[in-house]
Amino acid sequence: MSSFTAKDVQSLRQATGAGMMDAKKALTENDGDFDAAAKWLREKGLAKAATRTDRENEQGAVAVAREGDAVALVELKSETDFSAKAEDFVSLTTRLAEAVVARGEGAVSELADEVDQLKITKKENIEVGKVVRWDVPEGHAVDSYLHVQDGRGVNAVLVELDGGGQELAHDVAVHIAFTKPSYLTRDDVPSDEVEAERSALTDITRAEGKPEAALEKIVEGRLTGWFKERVLLEQNFVRDEKQTITQLLGGSSIVRFDQVVIGG
Template sequence: MSFTAQDVKTLRESTGAGMMDCKKALEANNGSIDDAKQWLREKGLAASAKRDDRENTQGVVALVVKGNIGAIAKLKCETDFVAGSDAFKAEAETLANLVADKGVDAVAERAAQLDDLKITLKEKIELGEVVRIEAAAGNIIDSYLHVQGGRGVNGVLVEMAGATTELAHDVAVHIGFARPRYLAREDVPADVLDKERATLEVITRNEGKPEAAIPKIVEGRIGGFYKDICLLEQPYA
């Protein structure tokens, strides 16, 4: 054997691979730790490619605010077990800080680390939404991160003019819980509104309402739809 138990331990600590995999890697590469790392990486990426068709509905949201800049990064995985792991959460934090410091395109710098994470955690892992806001001079930026099970699951950044930090934070919290999709009713796309109106017409008709009354009833319900999806229509606003 051209390697020692210490070599196996060193390889495990640097790659996160299992003991038997580390032994196989060292055996296949004449005890060279560097070559064994590359071997594990190649084998791991081949295995991770087979996981690409899996759904990754779990994940973690990381959020940072630095002065007048705020950034959010979402990292997706398959299970809540991996989502709650220290290595996974740390990578999300690193990504959010990188975005805040350098911009959204900087996430490309972490491509190799994300590949390594796929190998170590043995799941389909990919970057989700990435957001960066740089507040204009004199504006306030604040945030809210909803934490569940020890990890961020919903992040909000708010930029406001002529407001206090406390108000901006309160609005961010409200958005985090109410989850409006638009600022005002004027921002709702026509196709979204038309689809909802058509759905409400069918529902109202199926309820047996008089045909002549349906348009008025639908318009009343459209008002409720606006309250659900528009921030400025909601009670807090």
């Protein structure tokens, strides 16, 4: 016959986040062995958590970290902002980013047990989302920007420049956070997307009754506006809209950028 006390049940609940009846059952099934009961609860919880993997998880938190010449960005996804704003969730997101910057993208596996435990305690489809790590060459400028809302990172940016300095890299990172570009250059935009938009703009412009002779010029002008919404180098700088990002860079160039927007 298993032997355990109410205090044992309470300790197991605190350690695992399980309900009272589940904790009591776990101790009963495992003859009062605390570690075995905790493992039993975790296995049961993970089995149940596996049924939630098809549920949308567009909330979460994002963190950035830097160590020497390396920078990292890690997203931890959840179903609700309530879970994502909790201290344990934010703390784990930060530790994931720190592990990745120190030991590489595969380091997220080191914290897999803690991610699994969050799945169980939060009863949500929680998983690691985007993971990015860069090693930045000497002479390149790198900066990050993290917008924090309700205690969690919700908009994170990494940007690397060839030439220029830290201040310029920071200005570009802040700009990206606001404008959320999808591509660095016009050539990066998939050609099928461009042709689909050109076709749609042609139909719209023609339906407006614009002269056929002026149609191509009007469409190309509108397409330029479409590119400005998506292409970083063609955007007007948010702090001085009289110059584009290309003009802001001067002799410098953007090597790469990355961004995660929670819920975006």
